[in-house]
Amino acid sequence: MDSSQMSTSNARASDATPDGMTTNRRIINVTHMIPFDPRMKVSDTEGVQWELTTRRGHSALYSGIRSLDAEWNNYHVGFVGPVFDEEKQVESSHLTNDHKKSLEGCLAKFKVVPVWLEDAEHHGHYEGFCKTVLWPLFHYILWENATDGREEKINWEQYLKVNSRFTDKICEVYQPGDLVWIHDYHLLMVPQMLRKRIPNAAIGLFIHAPFPSSEIFRCLPRRKEVLNGMLGANQIGFQTYSYARHFTSNCTRILGYESTPGGVDCKGSIVSVGPFPIGIDTGRIEKQRKQPEVLQRMNAIREMFPGKKIIVGRDKLDLVKGVIQKLRAFDKFLSLYPAWQNKVVLIQVTSPALTESPKLERKVAELIAHINATYGSLEYTPVHHYHNNTGEVDYFALLSVADIGLITSVRDGMNTTSLEYIMCQQENYGPLILSEFTGMAGSLSASIMVNPWDYTGVAKAINDALLLPVEEKRVKHMQLLKHVTSHTAQFWARSFIKELLSSLSIRDQTNVTPYLDIPTLLKKYKAAKRRLLLFDYDGTLTPIVNTPSQAVPSPHMLELLQELTNDPKNTVWVVSGRDQESLQRWLGKVKKLGFSAEHGSFLKNPDSDKWINLTEDIDMSWMHDVDEIFTYFTERTQGSSIEYKRSSITWHYRQADPEYGAFQAKECQNHLESAILPKLPVEILAGKKNLEVRPTLINKGEIVRRLLTNMPDVDFVFCAGDDRTDEDMFRVIKKSELPEDIYFCTTIGAANKKTMAGWHVATSEEVIQMIRRIVMHENGVSNSEVGES
Template sequence: MLHSNSIGFQTFSYARHLCNSCTRILGLESTPKIIQYNDEEVMLEIIPIGIDVDSLLARKLLPDVKEKEESILRLYKGKKIIFGKDKLDIVNGILQKLNAFEQFLNFYPEWRDKVVLIQVVIPGNSNQPKLESKVSEKITSINSKFGSLEFSPVHFYRSFLEQDLYIALMKIADLGLITVVRDGMNTSSLEYIVCQEKNKNPLILSEFTGTAGSISGAIQINPWNTDDVAHQIKNCLIMDEYEKANRHSTMYNFVRSHNSEFWANSFINAINTNCTTQSERHSIPLLDTITISESYKNSKKRLILLDYDGTLVPITNIPANAIPSSKTIESLTLLCQDPKNAVWVISGRDSEFLNKHLGSIKGLGLSAEHGGFVRHPYRDWESLVDQLDLSWKAQIKKIFDFFTERTSGSFVEEKVAAITWHYRNANQDYAMFQCNQCLSHLESAIASSLPVEILVGKKCLEVRPKEVNKGEIVSRLLESSLNVGLDFLFVAGDDRTDEDMFITARNYVNSIIKDESNEQSPELNHKQPQKSSSVDISNATKDILISSPNLSNQSLDFDGVTDQLKHLDCFTVIVGNRNKKSNAFWNVPTSYNITDLIQVLSKIN
């Protein structure tokens, strides 16, 4: 499975189970959308299956269906009909359905001779004589207790129904009842909704079906709660027409739009998109110092965005010891003195640390805690998290403290808007095991219910608000009026937290291309990639140049580009292993290469 580009699931819970298994058993990093495996990204897609709605709508109008419909109505004249169809399998909840129906007749004796349950059972995947015996005994018990010689409240059919009869039963039913205790996508519920296009009668649906998360108009129940199901049966039988119509409209619109064709197209599009994205991210080339130096020299307005740990300074076992060298300080100072430059350090560190080691550099912009706090050049720090609810931190800290006590050498770093568990100084084999256990616990028990994001960093786990990430602060800087006319953009980072910056930079460049091409010309002439590793949009005198070897190197010609967007060189650089997956377009091996590079750039006049 993990050698696939994409893995599709009917429900989110199934995808989550795979993520947890990969984290616990294989020690892989994962998110709800991605599993990292052998430097590859396996994309997880949640695409619930649909049905052929048009075919079913046409079938239910056939004369044979109409004839069977009238026959059933004559047979059960004056009775409310509850319909269910299930395989004879323990997970399909047939016993739970019968127990709930029996309880309904106990609770509401006035309904005993006015309602009938038609239960169709088709053979399961395996022979289950014990289950069949229990079902038969329960039906006999209900019919003997509440029935008579003339009437049986439960009508039980052990066979496959011909399609026309099945459709007719769904059309005339007053209530659909599905009580499975474990299921994927229950297409019977979708078929019932389509067949009820005219009558709009309600559907009781087990919360354990895959469709429960999509069909919001259904009455959702826990099939193990017999009393509640019994009460819901009564409520549905007396439901007013207005509520019926509203609920059915919600369900029908979803089933109509998410049909089998939509499912197939969604899956194919997901596969194509993921394959294209992954192929673009292979083989990150080493950054060409000559190319970037020439671009820097010829530019007139530059934005330089740098990560701290692993980019400006090497990773150290003790975070407090990761301080910038005098060479780095000198180079940053010279860069900031150039009026053409806007230089920012965007770090996960707290503001106190950045102030201490970089705050003396005049003209340098600082962003702490992944964009939660910002200090513009020559200004004081401002918080972007004051309005956020951070009450979750206490809960996360308890979890991190639990693993810290059991992992010698690890420690917790608590920031204003985030909290991090470091295990760099612990025994790495055991620490990785503990990290996987902690990550799995956070993903399954905490993250889904809290407004937080879990980041797997270098020998650390961090939990931060979803609203705070490096991409957001980069977006703010790019959209700032101070950067109008930007013609040089340099972004460098080393880990997953920096991917947000790379993605934002790429999207910014793509938006410029899209906006300009849409406004100036409806037709773009695509040419073959050139060796120059660039994308040109130009007429005789104007172009937008994007220095990125993996971004569709092509020339796109049109008339008239605004003077404001004459030229933009964008360099996104990942520090470290060039074979790891990244949204960056260039690579340098170590943080020392970044230090050398900014020194070279700082000396260009």
């Protein structure tokens, strides 16, 4: 596509939608590279002129994005990459500032915003972390030659730095209402970085590579950071259902997040996860395959191999593309089916890989030499290998003239060669032999599926394909063609955006809890004469930990609580599900601090050392029946345990296998609801990796009700919690007769978390930071000195 064609296609975005209505909707598409190869021409009269040609590779991606032009204003953010002048290739970082500005002006006409990177940044990001760490891992290749710790640290820092650069550029062009669509593993930290900068941004992420199972992905040292970076998106798309399932499993097993049929529950916010198989631009392929030059080249190829059946393979020379497996299978085919010797040729085209592998090239050459020496002659060469980037004419001619398309990738994400082969076989009906490990395998069920490691099986598939009756070939081809022409690159792009808009619509329909208004809180706190401050413990004053006994308070947090209780205007309570002993051991040194233990079963007033048992008159015989059920599931769920309290009993499964533990918890809850609830005055609380059974009449809300009754003159209330049990506190406060402007019910978690609270903060650390703000503000320290939370 030349520059005049590009300006025409991009101009459509600002005109009108198909129904004639103008639109200002924008998508900011973010890819590692911009979609153009810039070429610089310098003349004495006209100065610097830029010629933009469509970048080779990822044509399906760019076709899908361009198809949205009719309804969206498409903007594009990406790294410039190498720039060509009339003599040689130069790095974009070596351009003068004037050249950069002139190129930016040229790209701006096509709504392309370039990201400029220094050589060290690009090397550490792309050749370092992307290609030596992420790419092998995503393709199930563990690192044989691990880099030293210093180099690994530098590459990770450069990966973060480049992702930050992209985030800065997105923020420069972002407008409220924009969709941001981020592509592939080069930019996995951008969603989280952008979410922190623009909390309400609509962010989609699509991974074009495979995504590995948790057994492989957990080998990544930065696994938590990468997963959390991805979870900044509203929606994450993958090539196949299995890749999407692998991602949710990783989030469950590594981060401890719950998964749902629609995605991952990330701190109360659901991140949609799903498969979106990519397609190709069938209109472009149909036009190109019918060019006169292609037809001429097809005739030339047939003349080169008269009377021969032609098998075509076209791959990058990467380990995962299965070229070695293909050659060994072809060797096995000629050995097991000698009747096909001198009648079948394999034309294998391998384009150079991004990272050269002399060892792989040597092995390929040795296998080809062995096959040709064993089965060839002066008149017959079984394997013809072309190790270069073929032009489109040769490529489409080969796909069109072939009798079999052979793809034996051992791991592949977006393999569009298979789709292009199907488009080019509309007259010949040549069968497609496809590795079951490609991302397209699940979509192309009418192809002949093979395990590339089973050389005998692949050899048999080749023989079967050659002997397939014409009518059966036609039927299989029509099934494949129907899928390819209906699931195009355009369909892929529209499906992803449609699903993203749908998920955003659902999110918008839920109540979004605003972030805690700290300036107003400080103002109300300062003016109040009688204050009540209520804090949950786990997940509020301390982070959630895998082992409950390790949730030890920090010295800093204890100092801040003491500062609060020292103020005579304050009444401070910790209202927790913890037992008396734990609260006393961890927080007992804080003077004038009130305690409620076991969800309101026990009280200790701020001015007393005596615990009050509120369950003395309640029948607790039900605990034996619950204990039997919990014991049954503990024996059958490795890593689970039972915690006994005086008024409740809890089954923990945080250290069990995440998926099996969640399954067992549902089974246990169903059993409790059918066997215990109908006949006993108890309720079941499904918490964070636990099930708790407690008396119905005892809860945190009752404690808050008692405190408010004893403090009729209270004129400031702050209540913070993260769990379902804390909703009882929020509910009582909201239903009280207190004016709305004097209480601040605050949940810890995502903004769209279902809650009775009127405010939210994201983490327990922000709760501590807020307490620090209160203490410092009360002591006369300004907000600027304290710092933003």
